Amino acid sequence: MTVVLSTINMKGGVGKTTLTVNLAACLVRDHHQRVLIVDLDSQISGTLSVISPQEFGRLRRGRRTISYLIDKVVRPYIARKLSTIDMILPGVCDLPGLDLLTGDIELYDEYTVTEALYKKSLEPEQNQKFSTTWQGFEQDLISSILEPIRGNYDYILIDCAPGYNLLTRSAIVASDFYLLPARPEPLSLVGIQLLQQRIDKLQAQYQPELALKLLGIVFIQSGGFLNNRYYNQVMQRIKQDFNPGQLFQTTIPLDVNVAKAVDSFTPVVLNTPNTAGSKAFGKLTLEFLEKVVAR
Numbered sequence: 001m002t003v004v005l006s007t008i009n010m011k012g013g014v015g016k017t018t019l020t021v022n023l024a025a026c027l028v029r030d031h032h033q034r035v036l037i038v039d040l041d042s043q044i045s046g047t048l049s050v051i052s053p054q055e056f057g058r059l060r061r062g063r064r065t066i067s068y069l070i071d072k073v074v075r076p077y078i079a080r081k082l083s084t085i086d087m088i089l090p091g092v093c094d095l096p097g098l099d100l101l102t103g104d105i106e107l108y109d110e111y112t113v114t115e116a117l118y119k120k121s122l123e124p125e126q127n128q129k130f131s132t133t134w135q136g137f138e139q140d141l142i143s144s145i146l147e148p149i150r151g152n153y154d155y156i157l158i159d160c161a162p163g164y165n166l167l168t169r170s171a172i173v174a175s176d177f178y179l180l181p182a183r184p185e186p187l188s189l190v191g192i193q194l195l196q197q198r199i200d201k202l203q204a205q206y207q208p209e210l211a212l213k214l215l216g217i218v219f220i221q222s223g224g225f226l227n228n229r230y231y232n233q234v235m236q237r238i239k240q241d242f243n244p245g246q247l248f249q250t251t252i253p254l255d256v257n258v259a260k261a262v263d264s265f266t267p268v269v270l271n272t273p274n275t276a277g278s279k280a281f282g283k284l285t286l287e288f289l290e291k292v293v294a295r
Contacts, residue, residue: 002150003292005157005215006175009182010198011191012162015220017045018258018268019181020159022278025267026285028097033154036088038146039066039103040167046159047103050092052265059089059102067104069145070167073137074108074116084148093266099153107167113137139206141170164198172199173206177215177295184219184234192217193241215291217242218284220252245291250284252277 007020020037027033039046047056059065064087072080089100121133146156158175160168172178178199180192203210217238238247252258255277261268269278 002153003155003177004146004150004175005155005177005179006160006168006171007157007179007181008160008168008172008195009180009191010163010194014183014191015181015252016162017041017049017159019179019218019220019252020046020157021049022267022269022281023285023288024098024155024157025093025095025269026282027155027289028095029270030282030285031289032097034097034099034152035155035157036099036101036149036153037092038101038156038158038171040107040142040158040171041103041161042105042107043161044103044105047100048265049262049267050098050100050265051089051102056102060104064089065102065104066145067107070108070141071112073141073144074113084145085152088149093270095270103159113166135205138166138170139173142167142174143170146174164195169202172202172212173210175212177213177292179215180217181220182217183221189234189237192238196241213295214242214246215288215295216246216248218248218250218252221254221258245294248284248287248291250280250287252280252284255280 007016009016024035024037027035037046037050044056051059063082066087068080068082069084069087072078084101087101089102090096092098092100117133117137118130121128121130142158150156158171160171180195182189182192199212203212253276255268255275257272257275258268258277261271264271268275269281272278
């Protein structure tokens, strides 16, 4: 059964994409899983973590990015030749089983989405409030894109943009679990708290359809903070708000090789597998699998 998981945080710069791509690579390389990375961030960090800018440019010119699929849902009345499977780039990083649904720097136009949904709400067969039409669209957008290929993978990992936009909410609704990457610093804690409040509201809105679960909080690039008072303060607050099972025991240390891997358009676990950061991701992946089975 395919597990769909979103990596999310209200705050940027917490290692969200780094966590997503390295977890995906470890699942494929070390555990022989079939994994699809879905890039829902217009910064396309997830995409450029596994393919070169030249390859991305080629795909974008050929309209082989997720923006094509989003527009297909927004404007279904336009004839389309391509489907989700046509958009998937297989075997990225020369790793069979690791596939990519390429992101885009322009994912959707807010005016076009609003106009299309407003017109739909006015249709006689709909006869409903605009808010109801919007909610239905939000619920179906990412789910409908993933549905044709769900059975092809063991894991679908969605790299969401910072904040809480339409695509992030739709990804959350489409997911079985979510991961919260964080840094052990006060501002990161604020991002976690804000996100939890919004997810609680979203779950109440979509009950009982939404059975989303927090798989855990992962502290990443935390090596420089482990012994200072900020780390202790944050961890104390986290322990008050979450039970021990919601915290990953494995933390990802500060490792310059993680940053260097970005320049090679390859996850650090593949680029420099024997470094401290790579080994930590390997250990984290084992813990990840244990948590998925336990849930």
